[in-house]
Amino acid sequence: MNDRGFWLRVGWRNLGRHRRRTVITAMALAWGFAAVVLFSGILEGMGSDFIRSGTDLMAGQVRIQHPAYEPEREIWDVIGGDDGVPVAELLSRIRADPEVLGAAPRVYGAGIIASDSTSRGGLLMGIDPERETDVTHFLSGVLEGSPPEEGAYQVLLGQELARQLRTAVGEEVVLVAPSADGAMGNELFTVSGIVRTGIPEVDAAQVVLHIEDLQFLLALGAGDVHEVVVALRNPWDATEVADRLALDLADLASDMEVMAWQEFRPELVEFAGLIGGMNWLILIIVFLMAAFGVANTMLMATFERRREFAVVKALGMRPGRIVAMVVGEALILGILAVLAGALISLPLVLWLMHYPVDLTPIAGEQMFMDGLFRFVLRVEPSWDIPIRSAVGLVVTAVLAALYPALRAIRVPAAEALAGR
Numbered sequence: 206m207n208d209r210g211f212w213l214r215v216g217w218r219n220l221g222r223h224r225r226r227t228v229i230t231a232m233a234l235a236w237g238f239a240a241v242v243l244f245s246g247i248l249e250g251m252g253s254d255f256i257r258s259g260t261d262l263m264a265g266q267v268r269i270q271h272p273a274y275e276p277e278r279e280i281w282d283v284i285g286g287d288d289g290v291p292v293a294e295l296l297s298r299i300r301a302d303p304e305v306l307g308a309a310p311r312v313y314g315a316g317i318i319a320s321d322s323t324s325r326g327g328l329l330m331g332i333d334p335e336r337e338t339d340v341t342h343f344l345s346g347v348l349e350g351s352p353p354e355e356g357a358y359q360v361l362l363g364q365e366l367a368r369q370l371r372t373a374v375g376e377e378v379v380l381v382a383p384s385a386d387g388a389m390g391n392e393l394f395t396v397s398g399i400v401r402t403g404i405p406e407v408d409a410a411q412v413v414l415h416i417e418d419l420q421f422l423l424a425l426g427a428g429d430v431h432e433v434v435v436a437l438r439n440p441w442d443a444t445e446v447a448d449r450l451a452l453d454l455a456d457l458a459s460d461m462e463v464m465a466w467q468e469f470r471p472e473l474v475e476f477a478g479l480i481g482g483m484n485w486l487i488l489i490i491v492f493l494m495a496a497f498g499v500a501n502t503m504l505m506a507t508f509e510r511r512r513e514f515a516v517v518k519a520l521g522m523r524p525g526r527i528v529a530m531v532v533g534e535a536l537i538l539g540i541l542a543v544l545a546g547a548l549i550s551l552p553l554v555l556w557l558m559h560y561p562v563d564l565t566p567i568a569g570e571q572m573f574m575d576g577l578f579r580f581v582l583r584v585e586p587s588w589d590i591p592i593r594s595a596v597g598l599v600v601t602a603v604l605a606a607l608y609p610a611l612r613a614i615r616v617p618a619a620e621a622l623a624g625r
Contacts, residue, residue, distance in 0.1 A: 238491075244487055249480070256476075274432070274462075280383070305446070309337045320376065327412040329414060361400050361413035374397065376396050379393055528607075557582055
């Protein structure tokens with residue numbers, strides 16, 4: 206007789222002896238499996254949402270800059286221009302990558318913005334609005350008016366900055382900023398709109414211009430940009446994509462740095478590690494409970510079958526086959542629990558994948574790590590969580606059965622047959 210088939214058949218038969226106890230134990234394990242899959246999936250979804258909130262709003266998932274631009278952010282440390290990277294070709298190559306959703310050039314500066322009433326310091330950002338919407342979504346927070354148009358000498362002001370300047374859409378402001386040639390650039394602009402990002406520091410200082418207008422104000426060339434920001438289909442692939450882009454773009458220029466969000470947003474990396482740790486903690490807690498449940502069931506079963514074990518030992522059955530009988534019973538119990546848990550968790554997981562529950566009306570929007578986070582119960586699509594949970598449950602069930610199995614082979618045959 207085949208040993209493997211033997212102990213599996215015996216294990217299946219033994220589970221059927223006390224069906225109520227088997228069903229109760231299997232359903233307890235199944236609910237534990239379903240809870241791990243569901244809560245781990247929700248945590249992964251929250252983690253992805255946190256990462257996206259910290260990168261999609263303004264930062265992007267991959268940045269391409271001059272190596273010397275950070276941390277001093279000098280105006281003349283640009284990529285592009287007559288002697289630099291051909292930006293049009295650079296953007297074309299970046300967008301050709303299958304994992305890239307969009308790429309947008311930016312120019313930065315700092316200066317003074319003055320209205321008829323007062324003046325404030327401002328952080329200047331030049332963008333191409335059409336390309337920017339493919340990469341970030343801060344322009345979706347425009348409350349009044351519209352983003353700046355090309356060649357119209359317009360600015361989009363942060364909500365708090367506009368309030369402090371006591372200005373409104375359609376009114377004029379003056380921008381004064383140090384330029385790359387050492388002079389002071391100054392120009393009259395019209396307020397095209399008011400934007401709210403939800404980040405107080407940004408809303409109180411942000412001045413958004415069309416990229417060509419800011420290049421002119423800062424005395425930069427038409428091809429000079431400080432940064433190219435890239436959006437990806439999956440933020441978790443940022444490091445891999447950044448490495449690939451660095452190789453693909455190396456022939457354009459050597460003085461170019463390609464960074465993933467894991468490099469320029471290290472605080473988000475720490476948060477991602479926290480999410481991973483919480484997932485493992487949930488897995489360990491639930492499966493420790495499962496181990497005690499399986500061990501208890503197997504101990505009761507081996508105690509009730511002491512005479513049976515004594516008989517087979519007296520007939521010459523090897524201890525290894527007795528252990529295999531008990532472990533096989535636990536293995537089948539674990540597999541049944543995984544199948545039942547999959548049936549329980551599948552509809553819940555699919556529901557939260559396709560129809561997330563938005564708790565923002567209750568909890569409100571929260572600022573988190575330079576991002577605006579909405580509390581949404583959403584399961585991140587992943588095969589890793591259910592596979593890891595299924596393997597963990599089956600292995601836990603088998604390991605928990607080892608002690609009862611060892612107890613079974615130590616049953617004194619003479620005492621058990623005598624009823625003692």
